[in-house]
C-alpha cells in the first residue's frame with residue numbers, strides 16, 4: 001500500500017473541490033486523501049463521520065474553505081491552496097483558529113503577466129475579431145479590416161502592483177508604455193508614478209490593468225466612476241478576479257460606447273459570462289486561463305504538494321499567507 005507513505009498516521013488530508021486531475025490522483029494514491037462530496041445533501045453525513053479526523057485540506061481558488069467548513073473540521077491545521085488567489089478561503093477565520101493557509105505565488109507570475117499583455121494587444125489590435133473576419137470569408141467580400149489602435153507607447157495604469165502587476169509593468173515598459181499604478185499603499189522602491197485613487201489613475205491613462213487580489217477589500221474597486229474616468233477611448237484589462245470590477249457597470253459602458261474595449265480573463269460568476277458581451281468585437285473573453293500552461297500548472301502542482309509535505313512533516317508551510325499555529 002502506498003496510501004500511508006506521505007501522510008503520517010496522525011494526519012488526514014481532504015480534497016475540497018475539483019483540482020488538476022494529476023494532483024487529484026496523487027492526493028488519492030500517495031496521500032490517501034478523502035474527497036469532500038460535491039452534493040450539499042451528502043456533505044453533512046460525510047463531515048459528521050470524517051470532519052474530526054481531517055488535519056489538512058487541499059483546495060483551489062475555485063472552491064476554498066469558508067468559515068462553516070472550517071468549523072466542521074475542528075482539527076484542521078492547514079489549507080493548502082492551488083493558485084495564488086485564495087479569496088474563497090476565509091483567512092480571518094483561519095487566522096482566528098490557528099489554521100495555516102498557503103498559496104502558489106511566483107510560479108505563475110510570468111504566465112499571468114503574459115496573458116495580460118496578450119489581452120491588451122488582442123483587444124486594442126482586434127486580432128481575435130480580425131481572425132473571425134477572415135474565417136467568415138469577409139476579407140474578399142468586405143475588403144480590408146477597419147483600422148485599430150496602437151499598443152506601444154501608451155499610458156497604462158495598473159491596479160495592484162504586486163508580483164503580477166510588476167511583471168506586467170516590466171513587459172509593457174519594453175513596449176515603450178508609461179506606467180502608473182494604484183495600490184493600497186505607495187511602493188517606496190517603485191520606478192512608476194503612484195496615484196492615490198483608482199478613478200484618478202483611470203483618468204490619466206489609455207489602458208487600465210486590474211492585477212489586485214480578490215476578496216472583500218477590493219470588491220468592485222473598479223466601479224462605474226472608474227470606468228467613466230477611463231472613458232470612451234479607454235481599455236480595461238482584468239486578469240485578477242471578476243469581483244474587483246463592477247461587471248454590470250462594465251457591461252453598461254461597453255454596450256453604450258462609453259468604453260473602447262475590454263480584455264477579460266475573469267468574471268463575477270464563472271463560468272458564466274454576461275450574454276451582452278458575446279456579440280461585441282471590442283471585447284476579448286478568455287475562460288480564466290491566465291496560469292493555464294502545461295509548465296506553470298506543473299509548477300503550481302509541485303508547490304502545492306511541497307506545501308502539503310512541509311505541513312504534514314514539520315507543521316509549517318513553505319509559502320504561507322497565514323502561518324499555521326497548531327501542532328497537530
Ligand code: 8YV
Pocket residue numbers: 060061062082083084085086108290291292
Ligand atoms: C488558478 C488563479 O489556475 O492562481 C490563481 O489565483 O486564478 C489561477 O491561476 C486557479 O485559481 C485554479 O483554480
